[in-house]
Amino acid sequence: MSTTLPVTTPRSDDATRAAASVDRSIRLITAGATRGETCTPDLAKGPWEFDRGPAGYGPGSSMGDVIPTGSPRQGALPEEYRRASDAELDERIRAAKATLGDRVVVLGHFYQRDEVVQHADFTGDSFQLANAAKTRPDAEAIVFCGVHFMAETADMLSRPDQAVILPNLAAGCSMADMADTSSVEECWEQLEEVYGDLTATDADGRVPVIPVTYMNSSAALKGFVGRNGGIVCTSSNATTVLEWAFERGQRVLFFPDQHLGRNTAKAMGVPLEAMPMWNPRKPLGGSTTAELEDARVILWHGFCSVHKRFTVDQIERARADHPGVQVIVHPECPMPVVDAADASGSTDFIVKAIQAAPAGSTFAIGTEINLVQRLAAEHPEHEIFCLDPVVCPCSTMYRIHPGYLAWVLEELVAGRVVNRIEVAEDVAEPARVALERMLAAKPPASVPVPAGSTIAAAGDAAAAAADVAASAVGA
Ligand code: 13P
Ligand code: SF4
Numbered sequence: 001m002s003t004t005l006p007v008t009t010p011r012s013d014d015a016t017r018a019a020a021s022v023d024r025s026i027r028l029i030t031a032g033a034t035r036g037e038t039c040t041p042d043l044a045k046g047p048w049e050f051d052r053g054p055a056g057y058g059p060g061s062s063m064g065d066v067i068p069t070g071s072p073r074q075g076a077l078p079e080e081y082r083r084a085s086d087a088e089l090d091e092r093i094r095a096a097k098a099t100l101g102d103r104v105v106v107l108g109h110f111y112q113r114d115e116v117v118q119h120a121d122f123t124g125d126s127f128q129l130a131n132a133a134k135t136r137p138d139a140e141a142i143v144f145c146g147v148h149f150m151a152e153t154a155d156m157l158s159r160p161d162q163a164v165i166l167p168n169l170a171a172g173c174s175m176a177d178m179a180d181t182s183s184v185e186e187c188w189e190q191l192e193e194v195y196g197d198l199t200a201t202d203a204d205g206r207v208p209v210i211p212v213t214y215m216n217s218s219a220a221l222k223g224f225v226g227r228n229g230g231i232v233c234t235s236s237n238a239t240t241v242l243e244w245a246f247e248r249g250q251r252v253l254f255f256p257d258q259h260l261g262r263n264t265a266k267a268m269g270v271p272l273e274a275m276p277m278w279n280p281r282k283p284l285g286g287s288t289t290a291e292l293e294d295a296r297v298i299l300w301h302g303f304c305s306v307h308k309r310f311t312v313d314q315i316e317r318a319r320a321d322h323p324g325v326q327v328i329v330h331p332e333c334p335m336p337v338v339d340a341a342d343a344s345g346s347t348d349f350i351v352k353a354i355q356a357a358p359a360g361s362t363f364a365i366g367t368e369i370n371l372v373q374r375l376a377a378e379h380p381e382h383e384i385f386c387l388d389p390v391v392c393p394c395s396t397m398y399r400i401h402p403g404y405l406a407w408v409l410e411e412l413v414a415g416r417v418v419n420r421i422e423v424a425e426d427v428a429e430p431a432r433v434a435l436e437r438m439l440a441a442k443p444p445a446s447v448p449v450p451a452g453s454t455i456a457a458a459g460d461a462a463a464a465a466a467d468v469a470a471s472a473v474g475a
Helices: 012-020 022-030 079-083 086-103 127-132 148-158 181-195 219-227 240-250 259-268 288-295 310-321 337-340 347-357 371-379 403-414 424-443 459-472
Strands: 104-109 122-124 140-145 164-167 212-216 231-233 254-255 296-298 328-329 362-366 384-385
Touching: 012 371, 022 371, 079 403, 086 104, 086 219, 086 403, 104 310, 104 403, 122 127, 127 140, 127 148, 127 328, 140 148, 140 403, 148 219, 181 219, 181 337, 212 219, 212 240, 219 231, 231 240, 231 424, 240 254, 240 259, 240 328, 240 424, 254 259, 259 296, 259 337, 310 328, 310 337, 310 362, 310 403, 328 337, 328 347, 347 371, 347 403, 362 371, 371 384
Parallel strands: 104 122, 104 140, 140 164, 212 231, 212 254, 254 296, 328 362, 362 384
Antiparallel strands: none
16 A cells, blocks of 8 residues: 655754755645645655566656666565654664664765765765775675665775675666666677777877766676776766876767766867767667767767756746856756856765855755755755756655665664675676776865765865855855
8 A cells, every 4th residue: 555654743953954854845745735846746655665566766857767677676675664753763773873883884875865864974975985985994884875886886895895785776876777788888899890999009099989987887887898998987077087088099988978978078178069979779879980980979878867857947047036046057967057057066066066155155056856955954054946946856866765774774783684785706896997097097086074074175176166156256
């Protein structure tokens, strides 16, 4: 039977948490207790209602995307966790963490529900969290509240005896799923037919094409890239990584996110005509041989359904309604949206821009609603709102509910490891090569920080974020 979760009254000392809670907003909207709109009333149900249903990403921004067969499925969550109130789950998570002590570290991605983030020992973006895992080598278990590719990366970067746990196995990433290994290998073979030997170098020592994968991809694809002279990038170092690739290759095959690839290469001066799209369902990806020969960046036909929701219309409305507003969007947004914004950058960039801004700034943000609503609650000195007025979280990030977190932690207390994510060593080894190339191309801009503290301003991302903040006051 389908149930809508009750809205519980937050603790009186927790007004900030209540304001940050997207769960609470959704429940109030679906109960008709407040104005607003969600993309589906199913968001008010427990994620376990979708674990055993027809395979899908669940309610939220990816619900229209096609989930590949063979994607991990989550078994039934024991009833006691499905029935427990928010307050009971909160207590049980705290108690289990206290019992486990240093034996466990809980990581929470910026896009997680606030009810989960409040239990995280570290919050951050996908790369910061993978590094955060390394700062606790004595922890037997790393509970990764994020999505599947992030848990895989943490597993590859942590000690072999540490268990990385994903509380809900259905928390994949629809964008990462848009590039599978066999389609990319097929593409690589077709590129070999066009360019000839892919290991042969020209007079400048460059091979015909370098594969670059976004962090949001399976470990298997990171391994493919590692084996074929390529590299991983994140949204905070994509420019540096493309520079690295152009030094070594005449062109780049970029997957899975066409938007990050296009936005980054365009900002580096690559003309749009030199960026054909590769549609894996079409011969030669849908391009001609001549177009592929002239290409500088071949863009895989992938996208993020969260960031696809942002539009230029929303930006125009924000500017009309809020004169002086600073619009910052994630580079997974379509190019016209990035072009119309004041700045674009990774989740970490957005967080730092807001932290560095003078009080009284107004920001319209184009990224996942859980992060935006939390930033708005934590920064009452600013006005911060999401560009998209419809509350529509990332479907897969939202599959992690405190019920699953309580379950995996209490299983650990009982001496059982459930939902372990383990990357086979023959995949992990070349994938680590690709990750290490990224680290060598440029060290990470930020260090992981304990949840609730201010992220240290370091590196390019922080400097650029400070520039955005300064421009908010015309500095
Ligand atoms: P970050 O690398 O900034 O954490 O982003 C991950 C993601 O999924 C963005 O949509
Ligand atoms: Fe994947 Fe988009 Fe969700 Fe990020 S926000 S995890 S890219 S679906």
